[in-house]
Amino acid sequence: MRPRIQPIEEQWLEAARQRQNRLTKPPGSLGRLEEVGVRLVAMQKTLKPRLDWGAVVVCAADHGIAAEGVSAYPSEVTRQMVHNFLAGGAAINQIAGVCQAKVYVLDVGVRGELPEHERLITAKRRLGSGNIALEPAMSRSEAEEALEAGRAAAQRAIREGATILAAGDMGIGNTTAAAALTAGLLGLEAEAVTGRGTGVDAAGYRRKLEAVQAALRRAQRAMGDPAQADPLDLLAQLGGLELAAIAGVLLAGAEAGVPLVSDGFPVTAGALVASRLEPHLRGYLFAGHRSVEPGHTAQLEALGLRPLLELELRLGEGTGAVLSFPLLRAAAATFSMATFDEAGVSEG
Ligand SMILES: Cc1cc2ncn([C@H]3O[C@H](COP(=O)(O)O)[C@@H](O)[C@H]3O)c2cc1C
Ligand SMILES: O=C(O)c1cccnc1
Secondary structure, eight states, X not given: OOOOOOOOOHHHHHHHHHHHHHBSSOTTTTTHHHHHHXXXXXHXXXXXXXXXXXXXXXXXXXXXXXXXXXXXXXXXXXXXXHHHHHHTOSHHHHHHHHTTEEEEEXXXXXXXXXXXXXXXXXXXXSSSBOOTTTSOXXXXXXXXXXXXXXXXXXXXXXXXXXXXXEEEEEOTTXXXXXXXXXXXXXXXXXXXXXXXXXXXXXXXXXXXXXXXXXXXXXXXXXXXXXXXXXXXXXXXXXXXXXXXXXXXXXHHHHHTXXXXXXXXXXXXXXXXXXXXXXXXXXXXXXXXXXXXXXXXXXXXXHHTOOOSXXXXXXXXXXXXXXXXXXXXXXXXXXXXXOBHHHHTOOOO
């Protein structure tokens, strides 16, 4: 089913700016929080926007490309880290704890057994993607199903109270898939978007670069210019199952009118796909942070987003997105300030 996203309305942006000019502060003095607040007014269609609990849907899957030695860690870390998320032991659990976010984990293709858990959503269609240097990541229908699983997970998080939504990622090898997908979508060279991921050494980096180049050549043979291709076909060629799910999480969030926050390189690859499918999504999207991964900046520029935080993170899991939730709440809350009239403060 095609997503339906209501465009952000210019009248609400204008009403928000007018109200903001009457609040007890010099115009512009809340800096970038002002534009964030204005956008939140337009999303919530009220001059007193409010954000409460947030949620992060950590999308997890394995990657066939990991067999090429492109990560500093072995594939089984994907499953082990999902266990860790469910036990509350990962960075995202601790950060979500202080930033008021619930952590959902969506398994769209993790190899191996996982325990049952209230916030684990299982939607495995296959155990990991294909090795994209040699074969498509998945079929088009598998890409569609993973995307729909992401949408369903986001809808559940929203039903259960999320007023801000982020996607997170877990999948050893996924910065290689994200690099191939980003280069394909944006028409960039592999060198411009391939970084160190979990921290590969020089030999690992060379293998990674070659893997991205091979994947791009293969996709080009299969589908012509990737930058002109249908985004779902490109996902099927170069993606990962969790990157498809991330696109679905964000699409469902925007359909529900909920503010969305992007994370690092793999999540923003999913955001690029989602915004190609549905350009109005961009109106609902904030960039939580700028990752150390070199290709992240190109992704953010393509989306026209300026990151809220620059903390030199390179973790994923949704950490950089969730860290910015308190800033979004604060930006919304500034609309509950007194006006000059209400407070009896003299205007300049
Ligand atoms: C312990 C551990 C926890 C993580 N949490 C997120 N990632 C991150 O690293 C992986 C991507 O990097 P690469 O492409 O180099 O494999 C993803 O799973 C991502 O979420 C982790 C990686 C590790 C090792
Ligand atoms: O940018 C990210 O989110 C990132 C970087 C390295 C590894 N995993 C994720």
